Amino acid sequence: MREKLVLLACLTTAFVSGMLTVPGTAFAADETFAPINAIPVPTMQACPSATLVCNPDGGLGSFDISFVDPFAGVYLLSDRSNAAVDVVDIHNDLTVARQLTGCGLAPCPKASPNRFVGNIGSGISGPNGVISANDQKEVWAGDGNSTLKVLDLKTGILLHNIPLVDPVTLKAGKKRADELCEDPKNHLVLIANDKDGFISFVSTSTYKQVDAIKFDGNDTTHNAHGIKATNGIEQCQWNPRTGNFYLNIPEVNGPGDDSVPGAVLVINPVSRQITQTFPIPVAACAGPAGMAIGPDPQIILGCSVGSIIIDEGNGDKINSFTFRSDELWYNFGDNQYFLAGDVLGVVDAASATADAGATTSTHSVAVEPFSNHVYTPINNAAPLTNLCHGANASIANADGCILVYGATGKDDKCAERGAPVLAFDPDGPHFLRIEDCHRERDRDHDR
Numbered sequence: 293m294r295e296k297l298v299l300l301a302c303l304t305t306a307f308v309s310g311m312l313t314v315p316g317t318a319f320a321a322d323e324t325f326a327p328i329n330a331i332p333v334p335t336m337q338a339c340p341s342a343t344l345v346c347n348p349d350g351g352l353g354s355f356d357i358s359f360v361d362p363f364a365g366v367y368l369l370s371d372r373s374n375a376a377v378d379v380v381d382i383h384n385d386l387t388v389a390r391q392l393t394g395c396g397l398a399p400c401p402k403a404s405p406n407r408f409v410g411n412i413g414s415g416i417s418g419p420n421g422v423i424s425a426n427d428q429k430e431v432w433a434g435d436g437n438s439t440l441k442v443l444d445l446k447t448g449i450l451l452h453n454i455p456l457v458d459p460v461t462l463k464a465g466k467k468r469a470d471e472l473c474e475d476p477k478n479h480l481v482l483i484a485n486d487k488d489g490f491i492s493f494v495s496t497s498t499y500k501q502v503d504a505i506k507f508d509g510n511d512t513t514h515n516a517h518g519i520k521a522t523n524g525i526e527q528c529q530w531n532p533r534t535g536n537f538y539l540n541i542p543e544v545n546g547p548g549d550d551s552v553p554g555a556v557l558v559i560n561p562v563s564r565q566i567t568q569t570f571p572i573p574v575a576a577c578a579g580p581a582g583m584a585i586g587p588d589p590q591i592i593l594g595c596s597v598g599s600i601i602i603d604e605g606n607g608d609k610i611n612s613f614t615f616r617s618d619e620l621w622y623n624f625g626d627n628q629y630f631l632a633g634d635v636l637g638v639v640d641a642a643s644a645t646a647d648a649g650a651t652t653s654t655h656s657v658a659v660e661p662f663s664n665h666v667y668t669p670i671n672n673a674a675p676l677t678n679l680c681h682g683a684n685a686s687i688a689n690a691d692g693c694i695l696v697y698g699a700t701g702k703d704d705k706c707a708e709r710g711a712p713v714l715a716f717d718p719d720g721p722h723f724l725r726i727e728d729c730h731r732e733r734d735r736d737h738d739r
Contacts, residue, residue: 325638325666328698329385330683332691333371333378351672351691356420357471357619358658358667364428364445367658367667369694370419375410377422377433377443378694380667382660385696392431394441396449406450409436409468415487421471425481426496434472434483438465440494452499456485456492459504465490475530475537475561482537482559484525491525491539493564503564507541515566519555522546526581527619530561531604533588537561538604540593542579544571550579550596556607570607576600577612582620584629586641592629594620599631601644611644613637618655625661626699632657636668666697 333352353373360367360382366389367380376391394406409418418436424445425432431443442452455464465488472483479496493503505511509520523543530537537559546552551574558568572580572593582594589604594617601610617633622641631637632655638647657668670680672692680693687693 325697325699327679327683327695328665329696330670330680330687330693331380331385331387331696332684332687332693333374333388334391335374351688352669352693353672354417355654355656355669355671357422358621358656358669359422359424360621360658360660360667361424361428362661364424366424366445367660367694368422368424368431369656369667369669370422370433372408372410372417372419375408375418377408377419377431379431379445380694382663382665385665388694390448392443392445392448394443394448394450394453396444396447405453408433408441415467418468420468421483423472423474423481425474425476432472432474432481434469436468438467438469438485438488440469440472440481440483440492442499454494454499454501456483456490456494456501457504458485458488458490458506460490460506460508460510470525471527473528473530473537475535477532477535478561480561482528482530482539482561484528484539486524486526489521489525491528493561505564505566509545514564517566517569518545519557519566519569520545523548523550523554523579527583529583529585529591531585531591533585534558534604535561536567538583538585538591540580540583542581542596550574554578554580554595556580556583556591556593556602568607570602572600572602572607573609576609582618582631584620584622586622586629587624587627590641590644592620592622592631592639594618594631594633599633599637599639601639613639613646619657621657621659623659623661623664623666625659625664630657630659630666632668636666664699666699668695668697669693670695 356370358369367382369378371378376393378388379390381389400407416436419433422433431445433441435441438456440454456469458465465485467487470484470486474481481494484491490504490506492501495502505514507519507521509518521541526540528539539557542554543550544555553571553574556570557566560567577595577598577600579596580593584592590601591604592601599617600612615637617631619632621630627641629639640647659666670692677692678689680687681689
């Protein structure tokens with residue numbers, strides 16, 4: 293993710309794009325959200341090597357992507373402080389159930405190559421991007437040494453350590469493997485080496501890198517149109533409606549400061565050809581970074597300046613917002629987007645308008661759709677760590693935590709936790725609805 297948003301949570305008490313942010317108030321939307329719990333993060337005492345900047349005093353320091361898999365029942369956080377993926381059982385939200393390091397249930401030697409590289413500096417730290425894949429059985433996470441680690445979700449054992457090779461030099465990348473997304477239909481993961489300037493396509497069947505694109509302006513085999521990624525490569529998503537990957541390039545052929553337009557690339561996962569390029573205007577969205585697929589035809593982008601919803605078919609702007617954000621999440625449980633940046637913004641997907649913003653955010657967010665619980669990590673250097681202690685008195689103010697927001701009030705949708713999935717369509721899963729909930733909602737609408 294963008295380094296400028298990584299280090300500190302931001303305390304914001306201001307009007308942002310028509311949104312009132314007031315200390316102690318979470319959101320003012322159809323639903324209201326407030327902290328209901330804070331999950332402490334244990335410290336990994338054994339460090340992979342003596343060169344690591346470890347976290348012996350506890351708390352949550354550096355982290356990157358969050359991910360919720362509601363069907364596996366887990367929240368995942370790439371925890372650079374402890375060189376591990378933190379796993380939370382979303383059915384109790386009490387503790388980090390386990391930390392996946394690549395060593396499984398056995399102690400890990402300090403110099404073990406199975407361990408994540410850890411927090412040793414910008415561009416060479418891990419884990420970074422994280423997802424569950426292969427029918428929720430595995431965790432895939434980018435590491436700081438240009439490898440993609442595949443771990444067993446239950447045991448944490450390292451199953452595969454996949455080197456990502458630069459297609460120009462034909463050598464392993466020198467820096468981190470970052471954000472990633474899965475196409476389950478074609479059994480493919482796309483992952484970006486953001487600072488090395490290339491993306492890789494990795495088979496979830498063979499666990500091998502099957503193709504790669506270098507965004508140096510010279511690629512002629514993937515219809516890259518002379519695209520040079522001059523300020524990194526950011527988040528991707530697979531869109532089940534179109535069957536394509538969508539990829540954020542923060543800046544195309546610029547000086548490296550997001551002052552010229554970035555682009556969203558549409559990539560066919562079978563041919564690995566770039567089929568469309570959507571320029572993203574700087575005025576609405578400088579440096580597109582985060583991405584979430586919303587309801588048809590929406591895709592929302594978080595940017596170093598601004599945020600924007602675009603049309604997946606042609607890239608046209610549907611709406612834009614002034615607050616900046618990094619990681620984004622679309623929650624089909626209440627049909628809302630959550631944007632982590634200066635504030636934790638909430639955007640109603642039905643109207644494509646901003647609902648509100650909270651005072652608390654860092655740059656990472658994920659939402660569980662049955663309970664509508666919102667998870668955002670708060671690091672131990674942030675000015676808002678008192679919220680961790682306020683939601684869980686066992687956590688010291690300076691420790692940081694994974695903060696959990698709960699929803700109350702009206703709900704755009706009613707989905708029961710653990711309800712059976714009835715069907716899938718391009719807009720996402722349809723869940724068994726609770727009739728009492730529908731009747732209550734209808735009564736509210738009639739008042």
